[in-house]
Structures are given as C-alpha cells and as structure tokens.
Amino acid sequence: MPLPCLGYRSSPLPLVPPPPAEAAAMGAGGPRPAAGPPDGGWGWAVLGACFVVTGFAYGFPKAVSVFFRALMRDFGAGYSDTAWVSSIMLAMLYGTGPVSSILVTRFGCRPVMLVGGLLASAGMVLASFATRLVELYLTAGVLTGLGLALNFQPSLIMLGLYFERRRPLANGLAAAGSPVFLSALSPLGQQLLERFGWRGGFLLLGGLLLHCCACGAVMRPPPGPGQRPRGDSASDAPGEMETDGAGLRLREAPPGGRTRRRLLDVAVCADRAFAVYAVTKFLMALGLFVPAILLVNYAKDAGVPDADAAFLLSIVGFVDIVARPACGALAGLARLRPHVAYLFSLALVANGLTDLSSARARSYGALVAFCVAFGLSYGMVGALQFEVLMAAVGAHRFPSALGLVLLVEAVAVLIGPPSAGRLVDALKNYEIIFYLAGSEVVLAGVFMAVATNCCLRCSQDAPPSSGTEGGASDTEDAEAEDAEAEGDSEPLPTCSEEPGGLEALEVPSPGAGPSEPEVEAEPGVDPETV
Numbered sequence: 001m002p003l004p005c006l007g008y009r010s011s012p013l014p015l016v017p018p019p020p021a022e023a024a025a026m027g028a029g030g031p032r033p034a035a036g037p038p039d040g041g042w043g044w045a046v047l048g049a050c051f052v053v054t055g056f057a058y059g060f061p062k063a064v065s066v067f068f069r070a071l072m073r074d075f076g077a078g079y080s081d082t083a084w085v086s087s088i089m090l091a092m093l094y095g096t097g098p099v100s101s102i103l104v105t106r107f108g109c110r111p112v113m114l115v116g117g118l119l120a121s122a123g124m125v126l127a128s129f130a131t132r133l134v135e136l137y138l139t140a141g142v143l144t145g146l147g148l149a150l151n152f153q154p155s156l157i158m159l160g161l162y163f164e165r166r167r168p169l170a171n172g173l174a175a176a177g178s179p180v181f182l183s184a185l186s187p188l189g190q191q192l193l194e195r196f197g198w199r200g201g202f203l204l205l206g207g208l209l210l211h212c213c214a215c216g217a218v219m220r221p222p223p224g225p226g227q228r229p230r231g232d233s234a235s236d237a238p239g240e241m242e243t244d245g246a247g248l249r250l251r252e253a254p255p256g257g258r259t260r261r262r263l264l265d266v267a268v269c270a271d272r273a274f275a276v277y278a279v280t281k282f283l284m285a286l287g288l289f290v291p292a293i294l295l296v297n298y299a300k301d302a303g304v305p306d307a308d309a310a311f312l313l314s315i316v317g318f319v320d321i322v323a324r325p326a327c328g329a330l331a332g333l334a335r336l337r338p339h340v341a342y343l344f345s346l347a348l349v350a351n352g353l354t355d356l357s358s359a360r361a362r363s364y365g366a367l368v369a370f371c372v373a374f375g376l377s378y379g380m381v382g383a384l385q386f387e388v389l390m391a392a393v394g395a396h397r398f399p400s401a402l403g404l405v406l407l408v409e410a411v412a413v414l415i416g417p418p419s420a421g422r423l424v425d426a427l428k429n430y431e432i433i434f435y436l437a438g439s440e441v442v443l444a445g446v447f448m449a450v451a452t453n454c455c456l457r458c459s460q461d462a463p464p465s466s467g468t469e470g471g472a473s474d475t476e477d478a479e480a481e482d483a484e485a486e487g488d489s490e491p492l493p494t495c496s497e498e499p500g501g502l503e504a505l506e507v508p509s510p511g512a513g514p515s516e517p518e519v520e521a522e523p524g525v526d527p528e529t530v
Contacts, residue, residue: 117210345446
C-alpha cells in the first residue's frame with residue numbers, strides 16, 4: 001500500500017450509527033447502507049452555483065479596478081486611495097471567515113447565502129450614489145465584501161456535503177469560476193463604464209450580484225438515511241442523536257432536552273494537520289499573488305508595449321481555466337488522492353520556482369513562457385487548496401476550519417502585496433520582488449511536504465491507545481467515524497494519538513461494527529435550518 005498522507009482523510013463525512021438489526025447484519029459481513037454524499041444528482045446544480053459564487057468572490061474585487069481612473073477623476077483622489085475599495089472588499093472576504101462559520105452553523109447555508117447575495121447587491125447599488133470615497137469604502141468595500149464572504153464559504157461547505165468520490169474534480173471545477181469570471185467581468189465593466197459611466201456601471205453590477213441569491217436558493221441539504229423530520233416527538237428523547245440528510249452529526253440531546261453545540265470549533269487549531277495547513281497558507285499568501293499584481297508593470301518596465309503587456313494576464317487566465325479542472329480530475333485518481341497534500345506541495349514549489357526563474361526575464365517570449373508556467377502552477381494551487389483542507393479536518397469541522405484559515409490568509413494578504421508595492425517604489429527593482437515572492441511560495445511548499453512527512457513518522461512510532469480509557473476525547477471518536485472509506489477511495493492506515501495531535505485513520509475491517517455516537521456534536525452545517 002502506498003505511503004499515505006497522514007491526517008488527510010479519504011472519507012470526511014461520518015456515518016450515522018444504524019439500527020441494531022442493520023448493525024448485526026453489518027457485523028456479519030452484510031451490506032452496508034449507503035449514507036455518504038450522493039456524488040451527483042442535485043449536486044451538479046450545487047456545483048454550478050458554487051462555480052458562480054467562486055467567480056464573483058475572486059473575480060469581482062479585481063474587476064472593479066477598471067473603474068478606478070473614473071473614480072480618481074471624479075473624486076480627485078490618488079490611485080492608492082482609490083485602490084482601497086478593492087483592498088477592503090478582499091479584506092472582508094478573507095477576514096470575516098469566522099463570522100461566516102458561526103452564521104452557517106447557527107442558521108444553515110441557504111439563508112446565509114440569500115442574505116449575503118442581498119448585501120452584496122445592496123452594497124454596489126448604494127455605491128452608485130456615493131459622493132465621497134469614504135462612502136465607497138463602506139458600501140462597495142465593506143457591504144459588498146461581506147455579502148461575497150457570506151456566499152463563498154457556505155457554497156464550499158455545501159459542495160463538500162454533496163461530493164466525496166468526485167470531490168477533487170468538483171473542487172477543481174468550482175475553482176475554475178475564478179479565472180472565467182475575471183476574464184468576463186473585466187471587459188464587461190469596461191463596456192458598462194463607457195456606456196453608462198461608473199455610477200450606472202455600479203448600479204448594473206449590483207443587479208448582477210443578485211444571481212448570488214439564486215445560487216443560494218439551490219443549496220438544499222443532500223438527502224440520506226437517518227434524517228428525522230423537525231417536530232418529531234422522538235427527537236426530544238434523552239440521548240437521541242440528531243443527524244442531517246448526509247449523515248453529518250449535528251448534536252445530541254442530553255437528558256433534560258437541552259442540546260449542546262459549539263458555533264465555532266476553535267479546538268481544531270490543536271489538530272496538527274490543521275496547524276500545518278494554516279502555516280502553509282500564511283506563507284503561500286505572502287508571495288502567491290505578488291507576481292500577478294506586478295506582471296503588467298514589470299513587462300512595461302522591460303519595454304513591452306502596453307497592449308502586449310496587458311495580454312500577458314489574459315494568457316495566465318486562459319491557462320488557469322484549463323489547469324484547475326484538469327488538476328482536480330488528476331487529484332481524484334485512486335493512487336494520487338491519499339497523497340493530495342504532497343501534490344499541493346508540488347504545486348506550490350513549482351509556482352515558486354517559476355517566479356524565481358523568471359526574475360530576470362526581459363524579452364516578451366520569456367514573459368509569455370513565464371505566464372504559461374505560472375498559470376499552470378497557480379491553477380493547480382487553486383484547485384487543490386480547499387480539497388486539502390476538507391481532507392485534513394473532515395466535513396464536520398470544515399466550516400470552522402475554513403473560517404479560521406481565511407482569517408489567517410487575510411493577515412498575509414494585507415502584508416504581502418502592499419509590502420511588495422512599497423519595495424518597488426523604494427528600490428525601483430522588480431527582480432528582487434520576484435525573488436522574495438518565489439522564495440516564500442517555495443518555503444510554503446517545502447514546509448507542507450516536510451511537516452506532513454515528519455508527522456507521519458511520529459505517528460507511526462507512537463503506541464496506539466487502548467480506546468477504552470475514560471479520557472478518550474470526542475475528537476478521537478470523530479476520527480474513528482471519519483475513517484470509514486467510501487466508494488473507490490483508498491483506505492488509510494493509522495494509529496491513535498493524544499488529543500491535539502495529527503490524528504491518523506483506522507481502517508475498518510469488513511466485519512467491524514458501527515462507531516458509537518458522540519456525546520457532543522462537532523460544529524457543522526445544520527441542514528434543518530436551511
């Protein structure tokens with residue numbers, strides 16, 4: 001069996017404990033009831049909605065930049081002051097991750113996305129009436145950015161509930177929405193600016209963002225066995241476990257009828273797999289976006305005509321569109337999926353080496369080659385980043401983990417690109433910036449691979465716990481439930497560690513009985529509220 005990537009689970013959704021009769025049949029080698037994600041059906045509609053939401057979330061803040069010259073002229077402001085509109089929008093997208101996690105856990109994906117679509121649209125509509133830059137910061141920046149954040153995170157959570165066997169491909173296809181929408185929204189914004197001015201353009205873009213509400217409307221929970229209708233008197237019985245349609249554990253009603261549920265599971269930070277991923281994302285975000293931001297100005301500084309320099313970004317976008325779904329399909333192969341963390345590390349190293357090798361590129365041909373290589377590696381990173389996180393923490397902790405990771409990434413985004421811009425202004429040298437950005441991304445990839453491998457070795461050397469001690473934690477029970485592999489996913493061997501370690505997986509034997517239900521549910525999506 002190939003060496004697994006420890007801590008990255010092939011089956012993120014825990015199964016609902018079956019009735020005693022079914023449990024006996026399973027223990028005797030009988031058929032197991034299907035309780036995993038449907039991997040199709042309505043999931044394709046959810047994937048389409050996630051494609052649109054991802055495109056708006058990542059493409060819209062960049063597409064708004066086509067209005068900057070008109071805003072500078074009307075408000076008499078400089079470029080740096082005007083650019084804060086996009087910066088605030090991106091800061092809200094990343095920095096409000098924990099808030100979005102709490103709202104999804106409390107109310108469900110569908111209502112959060114509907115409200116988010118309304119906020120995003122209202123922000124742009126109100127921005128069309130702005131008379132000061134501060135008003136643009138509050139409307140187009142804060143309000144629209146918050147609305148996009150409340151759409152982006154729930155769409156990824158729901159995608160993970162609908163796909164398991166085809167999840168890498170689904171993540172790759174959804175991630176392709178970013179380059180597609182960026183390629184479409186920028187020329188659309190330019191046409192709107194020429195025909196209606198920036199105020200009319202903002203007003204029409206606000207109407208376009210109402211499509212996020214339509215995307216939120218399709219986010220219904222997946223069907224599955226073990227679902228109990230709301231209002232069933234049996235659901236209030238002491239000790240009963242409430243589950244959703246996909247078998248995701250929600251909460252257990254203890255004696256007295258009161259349920260316990262954490263809205264944000266900060267305990268996920270103690271998981272070694274999550275800690276490794278968070279550090280990797282921080283290092284990655286410091287340098288990943290810098291070359292794309294400075295590419296056009298770098299080409300102009302090398303003597304490339306303006307039109308040809310602008311076309312370089314289009315090359316990156318076209319390659320990115322092809323690379324994301326292709327990499328998602330590649331990561332879904334049975335032999336590669338257990339090693340998805342190493343594939344992610346390889347993509348990061350390739351991206352960083354591309355930056356380092358192109359630092360002295362001055363000819364247009366060399367810059368085109370850089371754009372092809374950069375677009376390929378950048379697309380691989382975009383396709384794999386959320387698949388790695390889903391596999392690392394499991395679906396029941398993914399909402400909290402995603403919110404915390406986005407918050408970490410927000411800090412890095414606010415440090416990396418602005419610092420690079422200041423260095424360019426001070427040094428008048430793009431070569432040093434490319435060396436720094438490439439080194440940071442390479443460091444992120446090397447750290448991801450080495451840390452994952454070291455944790456694997458430590459876990460293999462650690463003695464297995466008995467599982468009968470009274471100090472066993474809820475997290476360890478959740479890990480045992482998550483270990484049951486579905487479909488053609490390759491099972492991962494593991495051993496147990498103390499809580500807070502990089503937990504490995506147990507491979508259930510064919511005749512093994514079901515896992516015990518948890519006393520306290522992990523925070524997740526409550527489809528009953530959707």
